[in-house]
Amino acid sequence: MNYTKQIQDIAAKLFAEGKIDVFVGYRMNGFDENQVPVLITDPQDVSKLVFTDKSVFNLVNYLKTDHTRRKRVGIVVKGCDSRSLNLMLTESQVKRENLYVVGICCEGVVDDAGEKMQNCTDCMVPDAVVSDEMLGTAVSGSGTLTYKKNADIVALAEKPLTERAAYFEEVFENCIRCNACRHSCPLCYCAKCCIDQETATLYNGANTTSAAFHALMTWSLHLAGRCVDCRNCEKACPSHLPLHLLHKQNESVIYENFQEHLAGVIPEDRGAFYKYSLKDPDDFIM
Amino acid sequence: MSFTTFVTDKAGLQKFYEAVMASRETYAPVEKFGKFDFKRVARLSECDPVSPIAKTLSIKPLFFPRTAKVMKYVATSAGTDVSEVDEDPLAVKRVILGAKHCDARSLQVLDKVYNWDYIDTDYQKRRENTVIISTRCDKADTHCFCTSLDYDVENLDALDVLVVNGADGKTYLEARTAKGEALLGETFTSDAVRVTKEEAAPEMKKQYDAFAASFRLKMDYKEVNAKLAKIFDTPEFENVSGNCVSCNTCAFVCPTCHCFKISDEKVKDTGVRYKSYDSCNNGYFTLMAGGHNPRPVKYRRWRQRAMHKFVYYKERFGENLCVGCGKCTISCPVNISIFEVVSQVSAAAGNRQ
Ligand code: SF4
Ligand code: SF4
Numbered sequence: 001m002n003y004t005k006q007i008q009d010i011a012a013k014l015f016a017e018g019k020i021d022v023f024v025g026y027r028m029n030g031f032d033e034n035q036v037p038v039l040i041t042d043p044q045d046v047s048k049l050v051f052t053d054k055s056v057f058n059l060v061n062y063l064k065t066d067h068t069r070r071k072r073v074g075i076v077v078k079g080c081d082s083r084s085l086n087l088m089l090t091e092s093q094v095k096r097e098n099l100y101v102v103g104i105c106c107e108g109v110v111d112d113a114g115e116k117m118q119n120c121t122d123c124m125v126p127d128a129v130v131s132d133e134m135l136g137t138a139v140s141g142s143g144t145l146t147y148k149k150n151a152d153i154v155a156l157a158e159k160p161l162t163e164r165a166a167y168f169e170e171v172f173e174n175c176i177r178c179n180a181c182r183h184s185c186p187l188c189y190c191a192k193c194c195i196d197q198e199t200a201t202l203y204n205g206a207n208t209t210s211a212a213f214h215a216l217m218t219w220s221l222h223l224a225g226r227c228v229d230c231r232n233c234e235k236a237c238p239s240h241l242p243l244h245l246l247h248k249q250n251e252s253v254i255y256e257n258f259q260e261h262l263a264g265v266i267p268e269d270r271g272a273f274y275k276y277s278l279k280d281p282d283d284f285i286m
Numbered sequence: 287m288s289f290t291t292f293v294t295d296k297a298g299l300q301k302f303y304e305a306v307m308a309s310r311e312t313y314a315p316v317e318k319f320g321k322f323d324f325k326r327v328a329r330l331s332e333c334d335p336v337s338p339i340a341k342t343l344s345i346k347p348l349f350f351p352r353t354a355k356v357m358k359y360v361a362t363s364a365g366t367d368v369s370e371v372d373e374d375p376l377a378v379k380r381v382i383l384g385a386k387h388c389d390a391r392s393l394q395v396l397d398k399v400y401n402w403d404y405i406d407t408d409y410q411k412r413r414e415n416t417v418i419i420s421t422r423c424d425k426a427d428t429h430c431f432c433t434s435l436d437y438d439v440e441n442l443d444a445l446d447v448l449v450v451n452g453a454d455g456k457t458y459l460e461a462r463t464a465k466g467e468a469l470l471g472e473t474f475t476s477d478a479v480r481v482t483k484e485e486a487a488p489e490m491k492k493q494y495d496a497f498a499a500s501f502r503l504k505m506d507y508k509e510v511n512a513k514l515a516k517i518f519d520t521p522e523f524e525n526v527s528g529n530c531v532s533c534n535t536c537a538f539v540c541p542t543c544h545c546f547k548i549s550d551e552k553v554k555d556t557g558v559r560y561k562s563y564d565s566c567n568n569g570y571f572t573l574m575a576g577g578h579n580p581r582p583v584k585y586r587r588w589r590q591r592a593m594h595k596f597v598y599y600k601e602r603f604g605e606n607l608c609v610g611c612g613k614c615t616i617s618c619p620v621n622i623s624i625f626e627v628v629s630q631v632s633a634a635a636g637n638r639q
């Protein structure tokens with residue numbers, strides 16, 4: 001998967017035609033073979049752009065910053081990224097007419113060790129679902145792949161409750177409450193979040209296991225039915241906490257109970273928590 | 287005062303560590319979820335005193351905890367009763383194994399601010415009661431630049447006991463402070479040979495030279511100090527911070543950052559007040575009660591971070607507020623490097639007077 005040339009050409013053309021103010025893509029990080037996001041405003045710099053299976057970070061995150069607000073933006077999105085973009089559009093966070101979206105038919109990205117990321121192996125929607133232009137050939141079965149319950153949550157579910165509780169206790173104990181997870185998530189766009197320590201009225205800013213538990217549980221519930229499994233949060237966590245366990249558990253409960261809902265796949269489709277259907281199960285209501 | 291040097295082998299070092307653990311509360315890098323954090327350990331098998339550089343968090347939380355209780359209070363109809371919290375065993379003598387040199391150095395830098403206008407007695411107590419054993423790294427990691435900064439890595443006295451894997455395969459232990467001398471003297475009797483500093487010097491020097499040659503990053507910090515001081519208003523700060531997502535993690539993992547915030551945990555009328563880490567990259571950091579925020583945009587916050595580390599702290603305390611450990615860069619989700627930021631901004635300064 002290498003669309004470096006195509007993306008450079010698209011960005012150059014968009015700048016030349018005066019269609020964008022900024023292009024959000026990837027560049028080499030300058031010290032090893034990994035990449036970092038780059039926001040290009042000077043057409044001279046389009047040659048910095050690259051795209052390969054090392055283009056990991058979900059760039060939709062940048063649509064919530066001042067660098068892109070009220071500007072015309074060119075952006076590259078993979079399958080998962082495009083789903084978060086769909087949600088940003090549905091939730092009125094960005095205007096479609098301000099965007100030029102380069103969609104990727106994604107063959108999967110790799111981690112620092114060069115292994116295909118777990119979310120890519122499990123991916124149901126590798127081809128971008130919102131775009132002005134697509135790169136690559138459609139990945140076979142995209143959108144019709146069968147849902148695989150995440151192997152880690154399956155394995156964890158088999159363990160006795162006490163063991164699971166002890167495991168999560170350890171997760172929350174090792175959280176340092178930096179909130180990098182919340183800030184690197186494209187869908188955590190709230191200017192004031194109830195788990196931000198500065199405005200915390202619900203949870204204090206202390207780094208106690210109980211504060212971390214409450215903050216992370218609230219955070220993951222606000223992403224239930226919205227999380228697109230891009231793993232920006234997990235990649236950002238300085239303590240390497242397995243945050244996907246929280247999100248994938250929510251995802252599978254919602255998929256199994258609410259008409260196979262997957263976040264952001266259908267444009268204009270509101271999240272599972274925003275719509276009501278007569279088919280919704282209610283057997284858990286006492 | 288002259289300090290002792292011992293020469294031993296891997297097994298001797300292990301015995302030394304075990305003896306230390308038996309005699310004092312010991313903290314060392316413990317692996318959890320693939321990351322090493324300094325935790326209380328009882329056995330050597332629980333920890334890794336030479337944990338990988340890129341996966342190890344700093345020792346700062348052992349001196350400036352991520353969260354500390356400041357006080358307890360009870361609101362009554364007659365007023366509020368405030369009481370001290372005394373849970374932190376400040377008086378306990380403890381040892382840290384496996385601190386990197388940069389980590390040890392960060393405490394010397396922090397000492398300055400903690401001994402400044404307000405003397406933080408909790409910090410002082412923890413400092414006094416802790417002995418630091420630090421193994422000199424054999425090879426720098428991708429983002430390390432300790433040897434480029436304003437401290438002598440080879441002769442560092444921020445640590446109490448130095449451990450060096452000699453070029454000859456032997457292990458050298460050297461006391462660097464009176465505290466270190468006492469610890470070595472009381473724990474290290476058998477299996478090790480006392481040598482003079484001069485006898486140990488050649489092998490230790492060889493190890494240092496090989497280590498010093500392994501650095502990818504090199505900077506002239508004096509030039510950075512001087513240039514940054516002149517270019518507060520350069521637009522280059524916008525370029526270097528463009529892809530920052532203001533996630534705060536750089537400050538949370540940095541061994542020298544020391545900003546904190548205060549928050550309360552209150553149940554009915556009883557509460558605890560906490561002091562926890564904060565970060566200047568955070569949008570709220572300078573938000574004032576009246577609603578004004580002098581640093582509402584990222585580049586201003588990043589400018590503060592760079593300037594505080596390489597200009598303001600240096601001017602006030604004579605030290606850079608950065609020890610070149612690279613932890614910020616490793617943890618940053620978009621790999622923004624303080625080294626690159628200050629190098630690039632100073633380069634942009636050119637010869638501005
Ligand atoms: S919660 Fe994590 S995996 Fe889910 S959308 Fe946000 S950053 Fe991506
Ligand atoms: S990024 Fe990790 S350590 Fe930081 S708040 Fe989130 S879970 Fe906790």
Ligand code: SF4
Nearest residue numbers: 540608609611612614
């Ligand atoms: S700024 Fe970065 S390199 Fe410097 S001391 Fe802090 S974490 Fe280490």
Ligand code: SF4
Nearest residue numbers: 387388423430432611
């Ligand atoms: S900066 Fe790197 S090489 Fe230097 S002491 Fe720290 S970990 Fe070791």
Ligand code: SF4
Nearest residue numbers: 530531533534536618
């Ligand atoms: S860790 Fe990186 S992205 Fe996060 S605030 Fe620091 S520089 Fe910005």
